[in-house]
Amino acid sequence: MxxxxxxxxxxxxxxxxxxxxxxxxxxxxxxxxxxxxxxxxxxxxxxxxxxxxxxxxxxxxxxxxxxxxxxxxxxxxxxxxxxxxxxHYLPAQLSEAEIDAAVTRAIADTGAESMRDMGKVMGQLKSELAGQADMAVVSQRLKAKLQ
Known part of the structure; x- marks a missing residue:
């Protein structure tokens, strides 16, 4: 349905x-x-x-x-x-550990090294985590890892 x-x-x-x-x-x-x-x-x-x-x-x-x-x-x-x-209508949300793992994986996949690469990584994460995580939280986690 x-x-x-x-x-x-x-x-x-x-x-x-x-x-x-x-x-x-x-x-x-x-x-x-x-x-x-x-x-x-x-x-x-x-x-x-x-x-x-x-x-x-x-x-x-x-x-x-x-x-x-x-x-x-x-x-x-x-x-x-x-x-x-x-x-109730959204898919189950990912835990903080799952978000961190996805961010780490996306950084490795894109070869990101600094904040200049954030857009490229967020593009991949947005398509991968659509509906499963608050993208503001994902962005904060990514910034922390790229700094």
Missing amino acids: NIKDQLSEDMKSAMRARDKERLAVIRMVNAAIKQRELDDGSTLDDPAVLAVIEKMVKQRRDAESQYRDAGRDELADAEAAEISVLE
């Missing part, structure tokens, strides 16, 4: 369970997917749907941190709840 079908089934079950918060998030995801399909003029496949969901998670993480910094914990908690629903 692809992700769009899974979203549709989960929307129906959220309606039956009268889970308003979960239903609202699923509807929001479906709206974002449909908007992207209209913008692109094509039907999105699973990797493209994952990219939409990842973008939504990233936006909510940014909003959550801004709300916490501003002392608006109730809004930050709402963002965190949306993140937990969205993460």
Whole structure:
């Protein structure tokens, strides 16, 4: 079952369970997917749907941190709840050790020696770790290893 079908089934079950918060998030995801399909003029496949969901998670993480910094914990908690629903549709996230191993392997594969080679290594890592790791964390790990 692809992700769009899974979203549709989960929307129906959220309606039956009268889970308003979960239903609202699923509807929001479906709206974002449909908007992207209209913008692109094509039907999105699973990797493209994952990219939409990842973008939504990233936006909510940014909003959550801004709300916490501003002392608006109730809004930050709402963002965190949306993140937990969205993460259900993403593949399992890699551990820190797995990210470090992937970074080390990519450095060896590309022959990177300094920060000038960071773009080349990040290009490989982005395709390899898509949906499995927060690329900001991967970037931080890579910077630490290249310095």
